[in-house]
Amino acid sequence: MALEESPSLDLYKEGMPARLPDPSRKRRLVWVLIIGLAALSVGLAFLNMAQNGTLAILTGTGSVAGTVYDDQGKPVAAEVFVFGADISAQADPSGRFVLEGVPAGQQVIVVAYRNVGREYAVQVVAGQTVDLGDARFQPEDFMTGWSQSGEGAP
Amino acid sequence: MKYTVRRFQKGQGLVEYALLLLLIAIVGGLALNAMGVSIPDIYNQVMAGLRGEDAACSPLARAGKEWDAFKDKFWRGGIAQKDGGFQVCPLCGGLLPGYSGSDYRVDLSGVKVQNVNPTWNGYGVAFRAEYGKKGLNGYMFEIEKVNKNAPVQIYFSKWVNGKQIRPPLAVKNLPPDFDWNNPPDISVKAEGDTFIAYLDGKEVLKASDKTYTEGGAGVVSNLGTKLDFADFAVNLPVCEEVK
Numbered sequence: 001m002a003l004e005e006s007p008s009l010d011l012y013k014e015g016m017p018a019r020l021p022d023p024s025r026k027r028r029l030v031w032v033l034i035i036g037l038a039a040l041s042v043g044l045a046f047l048n049m050a051q052n053g054t055l056a057i058l059t060g061t062g063s064v065a066g067t068v069y070d071d072q073g074k075p076v077a078a079e080v081f082v083f084g085a086d087i088s089a090q091a092d093p094s095g096r097f098v099l100e101g102v103p104a105g106q107q108v109i110v111v112a113y114r115n116v117g118r119e120y121a122v123q124v125v126a127g128q129t130v131d132l133g134d135a136r137f138q139p140e141d142f143m144t145g146w147s148q149s150g151e152g153a154p
Numbered sequence: 155m156k157y158t159v160r161r162f163q164k165g166q167g168l169v170e171y172a173l174l175l176l177l178i179a180i181v182g183g184l185a186l187n188a189m190g191v192s193i194p195d196i197y198n199q200v201m202a203g204l205r206g207e208d209a210a211c212s213p214l215a216r217a218g219k220e221w222d223a224f225k226d227k228f229w230r231g232g233i234a235q236k237d238g239g240f241q242v243c244p245l246c247g248g249l250l251p252g253y254s255g256s257d258y259r260v261d262l263s264g265v266k267v268q269n270v271n272p273t274w275n276g277y278g279v280a281f282r283a284e285y286g287k288k289g290l291n292g293y294m295f296e297i298e299k300v301n302k303n304a305p306v307q308i309y310f311s312k313w314v315n316g317k318q319i320r321p322p323l324a325v326k327n328l329p330p331d332f333d334w335n336n337p338p339d340i341s342v343k344a345e346g347d348t349f350i351a352y353l354d355g356k357e358v359l360k361a362s363d364k365t366y367t368e369g370g371a372g373v374v375s376n377l378g379t380k381l382d383f384a385d386f387a388v389n390l391p392v393c394e395e396v397k
Binding site for chain 1: 167170171173174177178180181184185187188228245273274275276298300314315316317318319320321365376377378
């Protein structure tokens, strides 16, 4: 025991006290706090991972498939990607695409053509292919100056 | 021997307290992150508060010589200083360098436009935005006139990997008390998941989205417009609106 932690002689001036002070109590309390905070930080780390999608990577991956059509109803070789992930694909001339290695869970798929995009929320299941169906652009999607320049512009 | 043990125990106590403080800091940081609170924003607000009430409303960032220009196969360039103000070429834009925050208000003032083409006229501000290899990610508020017969529209939109997401987050026609030929100043306040746009200090449009929680701020010009402006600044949302 450290000298600083030794009990004061005042404690014994009326004889041996019924309950002796426990010099290790403070240290135990500190360790209880340390273990409690460590457990809390692990829980919060999982919560953060769940919020930013990192946890989804650990739960496996699946695929998303679909077909893209322009505002005239014609299939287009659009760009398709997963929001917040480095996963993308190019639709073929028939508009068909398959995104592979998509983390399981709720994901947002962006289908982009002529500098505008449409978002689709999908529930990806590990080991399975989810069919997004038909992704169709509308004429009003291209009623913006941003769609009039760059790749695919009229 | 006894001396050695005592020294060891004292050292161990310090390690325990250091561990305790470290864990408190980690738990605090993780909890704020989980609640969507930006630590740089808190730092900015505390520092602004320490500088006093007047200084607290001094801009967090302001237009200067340097801009992070948009330049790729889509965007045509950045923002240049001109005649004591700034000029944005058609289909150009830029972000204030080195600034990123969560809750703030952007103020674009002293606006003048030259419509260099009869179509796709407009200008706007980007907020909670970043520009990288994949293009622009973030939000934009714009005033746009597609052609001479179309109504002037104001709208909030989201950008993902350089693509403008359709439909817009919120859209409406320019209120009748504003004149497209006398282009208004723009202020946009972003607080939490709510965005409010002001034209010449008057609230005109509101939108909500949770995709981007922080990012930089900048100015953009549409395909048919050359934009001149006197000033662009980022302020704390609590500070008075620009009139």
